[in-house]
Amino acid sequence: MSWKRIALLGPPGAGKGTQAKLLAEKTGLVHLSTGDILREEVARSTALGKAAKGWMDKGDLVPDDLIVDMIRGRITGADGFILDGFPRTVVQAEALAKITPLDGAINVVLSQEEVIHRLSSRRVCQDCGKIYNLLFDPPKVDMRCDACGSPLFLRSDDNPDVIKNRYNVYTQETAPLIEYYSKQGLLYEVDGKKPSRDVLDRILNLITG
Ligand code: AP5
Numbered sequence: 001m002s003w004k005r006i007a008l009l010g011p012p013g014a015g016k017g018t019q020a021k022l023l024a025e026k027t028g029l030v031h032l033s034t035g036d037i038l039r040e041e042v043a044r045s046t047a048l049g050k051a052a053k054g055w056m057d058k059g060d061l062v063p064d065d066l067i068v069d070m071i072r073g074r075i076t077g078a079d080g081f082i083l084d085g086f087p088r089t090v091v092q093a094e095a096l097a098k099i100t101p102l103d104g105a106i107n108v109v110l111s112q113e114e115v116i117h118r119l120s121s122r123r124v125c126q127d128c129g130k131i132y133n134l135l136f137d138p139p140k141v142d143m144r145c146d147a148c149g150s151p152l153f154l155r156s157d158d159n160p161d162v163i164k165n166r167y168n169v170y171t172q173e174t175a176p177l178i179e180y181y182s183k184q185g186l187l188y189e190v191d192g193k194k195p196s197r198d199v200l201d202r203i204l205n206l207i208t209g
Contacts, residue, residue, distance in 0.1 A: 003103035003207040004029065004080030007087065007096075009177055010108035012166040013115040013122070014192040015199060018131050019108065020084040022200050027207070032074050033084040034067055036129060041070075059157055059165035061088055061173055068095040075099050088174050093181075105181040106203055110192040112167050119163050123152035137196070 006029070008016040017033060024031035038056060041049030048070065052062045061067075071086055076099060087093040096102070110118075121134040125145035132139050132152060139145060143152045157166065181187040190202045 002027070002209065005100060005103045006081070006207060007083040007102055007105045007181075008085075008108060009105055009174070009181075010192060011110055011112070011115050011170045011174075012163065013119040014108040014110040015196065016084045016108055018196055019199055019203060020082045021129075021131070022196075023082050023203060023207075026200075026204065027080075027082075029080040029082050030074075030078040031082050031084060032071065032078070032086065034071060034086040034088070035084070037070060037074075038062065056157060057162070059162040059169060061169060064089055064091045064095070067092060072099055087177060090176055090180055093177055102181075102186055104188055104206065105177070105186050106206065107178055107187060107189045108192040108199065109189055114193060115167055116160070116163055119158045120160065122158055123154060125150050126153050 006023075008020055010016050017035070020031045020033065023029065038049070038052050042053050042056065043049070048066065051066065055062045067086065067088070072095075075081060075083075075096070083096075087096050118133060118136070121136075123132045123134060123139075123143070124130070125132075125148060127150035128145060128148045130145055130147050131137075132145075139152060144150070145152060157163075178187060188206050190199055190206075192199060194202075
């Protein structure tokens with residue numbers, strides 16, 4: 001039977017968002033990205049957005065309690081989901097386990113060197129959120145989204161100093177989840193350096209058993 005409750009792990013820029021969007025289209029599962037939800041809160045200047053912005057601009061994690069409160073209702077309201085960017089700490093993973101079990105956690109593996117290379121050349125559609133890469137997956141028309149025609153932008157946390165901090169934060173706070181899920185027999189790995197299509201096929205193989 002296919003998995004319905006999936007978490008994508010991996011360093012910043014590993015391709016979690018790219019794969020989660022493709023998987024959501026293929027499977028009909030809901031894509032829940034804590035980064036996207038937070039960026040929307042920041043854009044709307046909500047109380048959560050104002051609180052989160054300082055941490056996000058530095059590339060630090062937003063506190064666990066804010067994140068768990070933000071995502072809990074979305075998880076319980078979904079009939080199956082792909083988590084992208086959550087959980088990010090062992091505390092978040094323990095909170096998630098109390099909400100619902102996972103069918104599997106898929107670690108998208110990518111080196112630090114490749115992370116920096118990819119994130120410096122990432123651009124995102126300001127309206128529909130489609131993800132591009134000026135080196136690997138450029139838009140057909142310069143700096144315009146292929147899907148909706150809106151302008152593309154460089155995320156404010158995709159600058160070299162913040163990227164380095166995000167990678168360090170990943171190593172310290174998020175990488176321990178690899179052991180956490182491995183001990184539970186829930187961890188699966190995919191090579192994030194392969195072309196996007198191959199990464200998707202490997203994940204689809206895993207989740208459809
Ligand atoms: P978030 O938005 O989650 O950022 P992230 O984890 O750093 O991940 P990214 O979105 O940068 O990368 P990705 O793996 O999705 O890669 P993508 O598919 O875009 O979080 C942002 C901030 O919010 C955090 O720093 C924190 O402050 C806060 N936050 C969020 N969640 C939190 C939580 N749970 N707890 C606390 N704080 C939280 O791909 C990257 C690039 O590579 C793109 O250009 C893409 O086109 C390209 N690409 C993708 N796949 C391939 C491929 N196979 N080959 C070549 N290029 C590829």
